[in-house]
Amino acid sequence: MEVLRRWLTISMVLMIVQRGEGQPSEDFYVNSCPNLESIVSQQVSTKFSQTFVTVPATLRLFFHGCFVEGCDASVLISSPNGDAEKDAQDNLSLAGDGFDTVIKAKQAVETQCPGVVSCADILALAARDVVVLAGGPSWEVELGRPDGLISQASRVAGNLPEPDFNLVQLNTMFARNGLTQLDMIALSGAHTLGFSHCDRFENRIYSSPIDPTLDPAMHNN
Ligand code: HEM
Structure with missing residues (x-):
């Protein structure tokens, strides 16, 4: 229960890690797009039913988006020159299903509320929705982020x-984003989802085959 409470708190903190702009509020679109949350959650559920990858992909996309320029969805922007945030080395492994989730949700939102809702808010809602779909806790998302x-x-x-x-x-790094060590540890729990490429961690599990002190077979050669 304590863990869940912690998750809720830090998730909300992460939601509002943004630099500069006005006060976020849960009812930001109450008049301009009253069905926003159900439109997004419906799209996220549909995408989830197609692939579970929707969950880790969307969650990590939100995290990577928030830590660069704040939670302003600038990670979604494409550049014809291949020099946008998403093209950076650290973002090349962001799974396409995360981007697709936001695109699908944004398209659906646009049919009902054209030009009103930011992609940044849609990504924040989708990140909450995938955590819920994975069996995690739910929380209210404060809205009103402008797109970067x-x-x-x-x-x-x-x-x-x-x-x-x-x-x-x-x-x-987490402190720079207003997050404590405890927040960092709890948020790292996101790694119960998804996958990692071997080269990101293998050196911490296996002894290096080129280190003769650790690999007797190599040493004998
Ligand atoms: C604490 C510092 C963190 C480090 C050093 C870190 C590092 C990594 C690395 C190396 C991967 C594997 C990437 C790959 O090989 O493709 C990964 C995956 C992932 N990370 Fe983190 N991460 C951190 C924090 C977070 C946070 C705060 C979240 C979200 C709240 C998160 C969500 C994820 C998810 C969901 C995946 C799996 C992605 C997938 O399956 O597509 N990470 N992370």
Whole structure:
């Protein structure tokens, strides 16, 4: 129960990690798009029924989006020059199903409320919805994030945590986003979902075949 409560709290903090703009509020679209939440959750459910990858993909997309420029969906922007946020090395492994989830939800929202709802808010709602679909807790999402207009690959490096970060580096980066060590640990629980490429962690599990002190077979050669 305590863990769930913690999840709720930090998820809400993550939702409002954004720089600059006005006060977010749960009823931001109450008049302009009253069915917003059900439209988004319906689209997310449909996508989820097609592939479970929807869950980790959307959750990680939200995290990576928030830590660079704030939660402004600038991670979704494409550049003809291949130099947008999504093109940065750290974002190349973002699964396409996360982007697709937001695109589908945005298309559905546009049919009912054209030009009203930001992609940033849709991504924040979709991230909440996938956690719920995976059996996690639910929380109210504060809305009203403007979409970012800056999306540059060069602004990603140094703003996302790397798998070889030590505790001080992790704490420092999360603190820059208003999150505590406890928040960082709880949010890392997101890794119960999804997958990782071997090269991101294999050096921490297997002894290196090129290190003769760790691999007797190599040593004998
Ligand atoms: C604490 C620092 C973190 C580090 C160092 C980190 C690092 C990583 C790495 C290396 C991967 C594997 C990527 C790949 O090989 O494709 C990964 C996957 C993932 N991360 Fe993190 N991460 C962190 C925090 C978070 C947070 C805060 C969230 C969300 C709340 C998150 C959500 C995910 C998810 C869902 C996946 C699986 C993606 C998929 O299956 O497509 N991570 N992370």
